[in-house]
Amino acid sequence: xxxxxxxxxxxxxxxxxxxxxxxxxxxxxxxxxxxxxxxxxxxxxxxxxxxxxxxxxxxxxxxxxxxxxxxxxxxxxxxxxxxxxxxxxxxxxxxxxxxxxxxxxxxxxxxxxxxxxxxxxxxxxxxxxxxxxxxxxxxxxxxxxxxxxxxxxxxxxxxxx
Numbered sequence: 127x128x129x130x131x132x133x134x135x136x137x138x139x140x141x142x143x144x145x146x147x148x149x150x151x152x153x154x155x156x157x158x159x160x161x162x163x164x165x166x167x168x169x170x171x172x173x174x175x176x177x178x179x180x181x182x183x184x185x186x187x188x189x190x191x192x193x194x195x196x197x198x199x200x201x202x203x204x205x206x207x208x209x210x211x212x213x214x215x216x217x218x219x220x221x222x223x224x225x226x227x228x229x230x231x232x233x234x235x236x237x238x239x240x241x242x243x244x245x246x247x248x249x250x251x252x253x254x255x256x257x258x259x260x261x262x263x264x265x266x267x268x269x270x271x272x273x274x275x276x277x278x279x280x281x282x283x284x285x286x287x
Contacts, residue, residue, distance in 0.1 A: 134222055136253045139285045141215050143260055146276055147174070148208045155204065157272055164262050175201050177259045181214035184252035187234060188245045189221040218249070 151158060151174075158171040165176040179196045186193050200206040230246040243251070264278055 133218075133249050133253070135285050135287075136280075137215060137218055137222075139280050139283050140253060140256055142283055142285065143256075143278065144208065144211050144215075146274070147260070147263075148204065150274055151204055154272060157267060157270075158204070158207075160267070160270060162263075162266050164266065165259060170263065170266070171201070171207065173259060173263055174207055175199075175210070177256050177263075178207065178210035178214060180255050181252050182210055182217075184248045185214040185217035185221075187237065188248050189217050191217070193237070214252075218252075221245075 158169065158174070160170045161168060162170045162173050164173050167173050167176055178201075179199065182199075183193065183196065185191075199210055201210060225245075230249075231244050233242050233244055234248070235242050236248075260278065264274060267274070
C-alpha cells in the first residue's frame with residue numbers, strides 16, 4: 127500500500143490550476159498589474175512569476191540540471207509567464223518517469239541557506255509552495271472584486287482518484 131497522494135496526482139492538480147489561472151488572466155489581463163505585496167513583488171504578475179520560478183528552481187534541483195538565470199527569464203507576456211510553470215511541470219514529469227524509489231531519498235543541497243533536503247521533500251515543497259501562493263493570489267483578487275469561476279480545492283478537482 128502506498129502512503130498518501132502520489133506526486134503525479136498533485137502535479138496534475140497544479141497543472142489544472144495553472145491552466146485555469148492562465149485562461150482567467152486572458153479574460154482579466156489588467157489583474158496582472160494590480161498591486162500585491164506577497165513574496166516581495168509589487169504586482170500580481172511578480173507573485174505569479176515567483177510561483178513559477180520557484181517551481182522551475184526545484185524542477186532543476188530535483189532533475190540535476192544546471193540552474194538558469196531566473197531573472198533573465200522572459201515573463202512580459204501571459205504566454206511567457208506561464209511557459210515558466212509549464213517548463214517546470216515538464217521537468218518534474220520527466221524526472222518522475224525515470225526515477226527509482228532510491229532517487230527520491232537522495233539528499234541534495236538546496237543551494238541556499240546552507241541546507242539539504244531529499245528530492246521527495248523538494249518536490250513536496252514546490253507543490254505546497256504553489257498551493258499556498260495561489261490561495262493568497264485568489265484571496266487578493268477576490269478582495270479587489272475579481273472572483274474566479276472555479277473552486278480551487280483539490281477534492282473538487284478533476285484529478286483522480
